[in-house]
Amino acid sequence: MGISAKGRMAAVITATGLGGIVLLAGCNMPAQASQGPRPPEKIYAKVCGYCHGKDIGPIIRGRALDTELVKYMVRHGKGGMPAFKPTEISPEELDNLAIWISESEADPEEHGQ
Amino acid sequence: MSGFSRREVMRVGAVGSAMVAGAAVASPLNGPRMLPEELDKDSFAAAVKELRAIVGDDWVFADPESTVSYRKTFIPDTKGNHIPSGAVAPASVEEVQAILKVANKYKLPMWPISTGKNMGYGCATPASSGQMVLDLKRMNRILDFDAELGTILVEPGVTYQDIHDYIEENDLPYWIDVPTVGPIVSMVGNTLERGVGYTPYGDHFFMQCGMEVCLADGTLLKTGMGSIDKGNTWQAFKWGYGPYLDGIFTQSNFGVVTKLGMWLMPKPPVYKPFVVRYPNMEDVAKATDTIRPFRMNNLIPNGVLIMGALYQLAMFEQRANLSDTDGPIPDAIIKAEAEKNGLGMWNVYFALYGTEETIAATEPIIRGAFEASGGEVLTDEEMNGNPWFEHHKTLMRGGMTLEEIGLVRWWGAEGGAVAFAPVAPAKGSETNGQTELAKRIMESYGFDYAPAYAVGGRELHHIIFLMFDHGSEDSSQRAEKCMEEMITEFGARGWAAYRSSVSTMDLVAQQYGEANREVNARLKDALDPNHIIAPGKQGIA
Numbered sequence: 121m122g123i124s125a126k127g128r129m130a131a132v133i134t135a136t137g138l139g140g141i142v143l144l145a146g147c148n149m150p151a152q153a154s155q156g157p158r159p160p161e162k163i164y165a166k167v168c169g170y171c172h173g174k175d176i177g178p179i180i181r182g183r184a185l186d187t188e189l190v191k192y193m194v195r196h197g198k199g200g201m202p203a204f205k206p207t208e209i210s211p212e213e214l215d216n217l218a219i220w221i222s223e224s225e226a227d228p229e230e231h232g233q
Numbered sequence: 234m235s236g237f238s239r240r241e242v243m244r245v246g247a248v249g250s251a252m253v254a255g256a257a258v259a260s261p262l263n264g265p266r267m268l269p270e271e272l273d274k275d276s277f278a279a280a281v282k283e284l285r286a287i288v289g290d291d292w293v294f295a296d297p298e299s300t301v302s303y304r305k306t307f308i309p310d311t312k313g314n315h316i317p318s319g320a321v322a323p324a325s326v327e328e329v330q331a332i333l334k335v336a337n338k339y340k341l342p343m344w345p346i347s348t349g350k351n352m353g354y355g356c357a358t359p360a361s362s363g364q365m366v367l368d369l370k371r372m373n374r375i376l377d378f379d380a381e382l383g384t385i386l387v388e389p390g391v392t393y394q395d396i397h398d399y400i401e402e403n404d405l406p407y408w409i410d411v412p413t414v415g416p417i418v419s420m421v422g423n424t425l426e427r428g429v430g431y432t433p434y435g436d437h438f439f440m441q442c443g444m445e446v447c448l449a450d451g452t453l454l455k456t457g458m459g460s461i462d463k464g465n466t467w468q469a470f471k472w473g474y475g476p477y478l479d480g481i482f483t484q485s486n487f488g489v490v491t492k493l494g495m496w497l498m499p500k501p502p503v504y505k506p507f508v509v510r511y512p513n514m515e516d517v518a519k520a521t522d523t524i525r526p527f528r529m530n531n532l533i534p535n536g537v538l539i540m541g542a543l544y545q546l547a548m549f550e551q552r553a554n555l556s557d558t559d560g561p562i563p564d565a566i567i568k569a570e571a572e573k574n575g576l577g578m579w580n581v582y583f584a585l586y587g588t589e590e591t592i593a594a595t596e597p598i599i600r601g602a603f604e605a606s607g608g609e610v611l612t613d614e615e616m617n618g619n620p621w622f623e624h625h626k627t628l629m630r631g632g633m634t635l636e637e638i639g640l641v642r643w644w645g646a647e648g649g650a651v652a653f654a655p656v657a658p659a660k661g662s663e664t665n666g667q668t669e670l671a672k673r674i675m676e677s678y679g680f681d682y683a684p685a686y687a688v689g690g691r692e693l694h695h696i697i698f699l700m701f702d703h704g705s706e707d708s709s710q711r712a713e714k715c716m717e718e719m720i721t722e723f724g725a726r727g728w729a730a731y732r733s734s735v736s737t738m739d740l741v742a743q744q745y746g747e748a749n750r751e752v753n754a755r756l757k758d759a760l761d762p763n764h765i766i767a768p769g770k771q772g773i774a
Contacts, residue, residue, distance in 0.1 A: 166394050170416055170635035175549050175620070195302050199648030199703070200641035202350060202417070203305035205357075206294075207322045207370035207390070 157213045160220035167204070168221075173230025177201060182226025187218035194218075267297070267318050269342055269363035277318065280339040284321045287331045292371070295319035303349065303366045306356045307641050308651040308734045309701065309709035309716075315358035315735050317344065320366035326491045330451040332367065333489070336765040337449065343367040344767050345489045347389035347422030352414055352638070353652030353698065354426075355735035360769030367489065370419075375399055376492065377468070383407050383497040384442065384468035389421040389490065396420060397633055407497040408630060410434040413637040421493045425483050426732060429687065429694070431628040433586060434498040435536030436689060438483055443467040445492035446482050449761035454478070454488070468494035484732065485753075486767035487760045498631070501586040505596070506626045508616060509608035510577030514564060517579050517668060517686060518661030519606040524581065524688045525659045527602070532595055533583045535629055540580045541684040542571035544698060545621050548639040552681070552700075561676040575619045581608065582625040640683065640698050647704025651712060651736075652696065653719055655728040659693040663728075667695050670722060675699065678715040694731060720744075735769075742772020 171177035177200070180190070191214055197203035209217065268277055281295045294300045295318070303320050310316075321343075323329045336343050344364040349357025357366055373390030378399065385396065393415035400407055409415075410430035412423050424437040434440045443457040457473035458466040471479070482488050511520055520539050527533035546555070546567070555570055556562045568578055581603070585592045600610045616622035627634045641648040657663040664686065672682040680699060687694040699716060702708035713736070720730060720737055724744040733741040742750060753773045757764065768774050 166398075167417060170633065171638060174636065176636055176639045197302075197305040199646045200307075200638050201648075202307075202352070202356060202638075203302040204417075205302040205320075205349065205368065205370065206299075207292075207368050208348065208417075 157210060157216065160213070160217040163209060163213060163217050164220065167209075168217075171201070173227060173232060175232040178233050179226070179230055180221055181224040181230065185222050187215075187222050190218040190221050191215075267316050267363060269318060269340075269365075270361075272339065272341060272363070276339050277341070280335055280341045281319065283335045283338075284332060287328055287335070288321060288323050292322040292324075293319065294321070300366075303357045303368070306358045307352060307648060307703065308355050308358075308736055309649065309703070309712040310358070310736065311706060311709050311713060314362055315355060315360070316362040317357075317359050317366045318363045320368050322368040322371050324371040326372075326445070326447060326453065329367070329369075329372075329447045329489055329491060330453075333447065333449055333451055333765065336365075337763050340763055340765065341365055342765055342768050343489075344770075345369060345389075347419030347425075348392060348417060349422075350414060350418045351422065351426065352641075353650060353734065354732065358735055360735045360738055360767065364767070369421075369489075369491070372491065378403075378405070379468065380405055382469055383499055384494060385497060386443070386468055386492060386494045387420055388492060389419055391420060392416065393418055393420055393423075394633060397631075406500045408432060408434075408500050409497060410437065410440070410631050411628065411633070412437075413628065414635050415631075416633045416635055420495060421490060424493060424495065425490055427483055428732075429536055429689070430631065431536050431538065431582070431625070432498055432584075432631050433534035434496065437495075438480075440496045441479065441493060442469070442471045442496055443494035444479055444482060444490050446488035447491050448488045449763065449766055453491075456482075468496075481756065484771050486770035486773050487756060489766060502588050503592055504584060504586055504630055505592050505612065506582070506584040506622070506629050507599075507610060507612055508622055508625070509581040509583075509603045509610050511579040511581070511608050512568075512577055514578050514668065515665055516577075516607060517664045520579055520581050520608065520661075521659060521664050521686065521688060521693060522661035523602050523606045523608070524583070525691070527583075527599060528659070528688055528690055532599060534586060535584050537581060537583045537688045538625065539686040539688065540582065540621075540625075541682075542567050542576055542578045542580070543681055544640070544683040544685045544696075545576055545580060546570055546574065547643045547683055547698070547700065548624065548636050549620060551645065552643050553645070559679060561679065562681050574621070575616065576621060577609070580621070582629065584629040640700060643681075643683075643700035644702035644708070645704070647702055649701040649703030649708070649712070651699050651701075651716055651734050653699060653716060653723075654694050654696050654730055654732055655723045656731045657693045657695065657728050659688050659691050663693060664695075666726075667723070667728060670726070671695070671697050671719060674719050674722060675715060678711045678718075680712070680715060695728075733771075738769060739772040 172180045194204050194214055285293045300319050303317050323332055342364040344359035345367040346357045347369050369389035372388040374388050375391055377386040393409055393411045396409050410432040412418055412428045412430055424441050427438045429435050443459050446454045456479045458464050458470050482490055524537050585595055603610050624636050641650045675682045683698045685696040699712055701712035720740050729744045730741045757773050
């Protein structure tokens with residue numbers, strides 16, 4: 121994004137398309153777009169971590185889960201867990217996420233089963 | 234709580250790996266049932282080839298394994314009526330236009346989704362098998378955020394989490410309003426389904442302002458003020474000039490919405506959440522009559538939830554913890570479990586927003602009315618971290634939570650749930666009849682009645698979560714029959730649903746009458762003569 125959030129004028133349209141940043145004319149805020157693969161810990165915090173370790177889904181950190189299993193679960197879902205599509209978590213992000221979950225330490229803040 | 238054993242983990246993992254390996258040779262061309270009804274294999278293959286040329290090979294999914302994420306659903310589908318033929322994921326409006334051109338050429342029906350997390354209503358699955366999912370998730374830009382007006386313009390792939398993060402990162406003085414599963418849900422998708430949230434901006438379509446729609450022939454329509462040359466009022470004034478068109482693109486299949494404007498709520502200086510506990514099932518009438526005048530005069534500004542005890546418990550509990558039999562759980566057991574967890578049989582969640590002075594002036598009036606109706610009014614101080622209170626405290630300030638997904642695994646690891654939400658006037662006299670009817674029908678099929686009522690302004694949404702065992706054919710079939718009977722019986726009494734799962738869209742549409750259906754059909758013929766956008770959506774062919 122790169123521009124102060126306090127209402128700076130953004131007066132040009134710059135790069136567009138996937139991964140681009142768009143600034144619209146007028147007294148508006150800069151806009152946001154996805155910018156490459158997100159780090160696995162961010163995906164965990166913004167998606168997985170709302171259920172896993174929060175009494176909704178089972179704890180998955182610190183269990184040395186098989187990476188293929190993690191990828192299978194993400195793409196297929198299971199029970200109350202929805203499936204996540206390649207457009208939501210890219211193949212590259214999923215590879216990294218599976219490794220991160222598999223190798224992660226248990227988080228003492230998490231609870232449930 | 235939901236857990237899985239190491240043994241189960243390894244078993245599922247082995248199955249999963251085998252399926253992944255074996256799927257390389259699978260194709261929808263080997264399973265004609267997945268194909269659109271009126272499309273032969275060669276035409277489908279030709280259409281897929283053209284779609285690949287538009288979006289690239291990586292973003293067309295046309296075999297069972299690569300489309301598996303699009304097939305996951307929580308609702309029952311024992312006859313396989315909601316299996317997509319594939320999916321295509323454009324990254325721009327221009328690609329949407331090009332895709333629709335191909336769809337018209339081959340008569341390939343497209344089922345648009347934003348993120349496909351329409352949880353209680355079918356997730357990403359189409360109204361009929363064979364439709365190709367038009368997955369708009371890659372169109373994920375926040376295009377505009379006006380920090381003075383508190384307006385935003387987004388693409389369909391933007392989630393509430395994305396907007397929440399943007400506001401936090403830029404320290405903007407606004408709140409968003411989220412449905413119960415905000416982090417992974419699209420603001421565009423939820424608003425187009427006329428979903429609701431729990432802040433004073435909870436009626437999402439009411440807070441929508443301006444949209445861009447790609448029509449079936451590729452025409453780009455900007456509603457309201459969006460097409461004014463040099464205009465800058467698109468997200469400030471809803472109505473534009475002449476007929477107001479935005480409504481016909483919600484819960485509809487008349488076009489593909491590619492941009493949507495919304496108003497955001499200024500962050501209040503003070504926020505104070507409350508819960509009012511009522512001890513008995515019949516108290517829902519008194520609760521409703523107490524809430525209604527405060528919603529009408531806006532002393533309570535947010536969408537108020539009246540949460541039934543079982544709906545609450547099912548978020549964090551599984552059925553086996555309360556009962557070891559298959560029959561409906563008796564109210565006495567539910568009541569005892571609720572009391573153990575600091576809950577009533579009904580729990581009213583509302584909040585006040587403003588300054589210390591305005592809240593101090595308002596609170597005694599509201600508190601007095603609830604107490605006079607037999608309710609017990611409690612705040613943060615008394616609830617002291619109660620997880621259900623914390624959940625609603627988060628929702629009523631537009632915070633991020635996915636806890637309500639917990640309901641789906643009520644019957645166990647396989648999950649299963651479908652929502653039914655009939656609407657009625659916000660009068661206490663409407664509630665007990667609805668509760669008795671739903672309870673009688675659900676219990677006759679062996680299901681537990683997990684209700685909530687939501688009081689908007691003058692209307693009452695009865696939100697019934699039919700939880701079943703998706704892993705059991707018998708349970709799934711009972712769930713289908715139970716849902717049909719509920720829709721039919723409620724409809725016969727004048728209580729029709731405001732929204733429905735993909736499996737019951739036509740049934741609900743019938744209740745809105747032939748004239749409505751005929752007008753919708755004429756609009757469809759005019760705007761999408763080949764019926765390539767989401768046929769069957771809301772009962773519109």
